[in-house]
């Protein structure tokens with residue numbers, strides 16, 4: 693029995709790894725922006741793989757607002773919330789929902805759409821080709837290995853599009869700014885200005901280089917935008933916008 697458990701788990705895991713070693717889209721980070729992008733890409737039929745450093749979904753959403761278990765959203769995102777089946781109550785011009793429902797339904801609808809989410813894996817570098825410059829995949833490592841400080845080489849996943857959805861530190865684009873011949877910097881986010889930031893995050897969501905995209909709070913880090921605290925409409929709209937941009941770019945590829 694014990695050997696069968698082990699064999700069955702490893703065989704099924706390997707099937708996934710072999711299948712996803714070449715993906716259409718790799719998303720780094722299973723926070724709200726990454727999960728939203730994942731759903732809208734996967735439901736269009738793109739092979740979408742999300743790597744999440746931690747052993748949980750939702751990024752910064754699960755803790756609600758300073759551990760008060762509610763988050764706020766703008767009314768404009770009602771349609772996206774309906775796509776995910778997330779229930780809200782109206783409070784003046786805001787929508788309020790439970791942070792646990794928010795994170796669980798974002799992840800569950802993303803998986804149902806066909807995206808594969810692998811927990812406990814960190815994206816630690818990119819793969820690129822020159823002439824013309826293009827990001828062609830990621831280097832990944834078990835988060836446990838990264839945390840242990842052991843010197844272990846990563847493995848690779850090839851991908852037509854890589855999305856930095858890593859949140860406040862824009863980790864993937866930070867690596868790109870140091871190691872890929874690209875004229876980009878990551879100045880970091882600025883102090884809070886919720887209304888302004890919610891709009892600008894969506895406006896500045898987009899392509900950083902061929903094959904490399906940014907969504908969510910990583911946009912604030914790259915474009916030096918203000919933070920916005922426990923209001924999440926911008927994260928959902930940014931995730932949906934990057935999915936649309938990638939779909940349109942992938943359609944143009946041979």
Ligand code: 48F
Nearest residue numbers: 721723724725744745751752753814815858859908909923
């Ligand atoms: O931080 P996070 O929730 O990013 P987001 O989708 O949403 C931001 C909001 O939660 C909130 C806010 C807006 O209202 O201010 O903070 O932009 O989720 C990012 C996820 O990426 C994971 C991290 O553990 C988190 O779950 N992550 C970070 N770096 C890596 C990573 C990495 N290098 N590889 C894999 N996962």
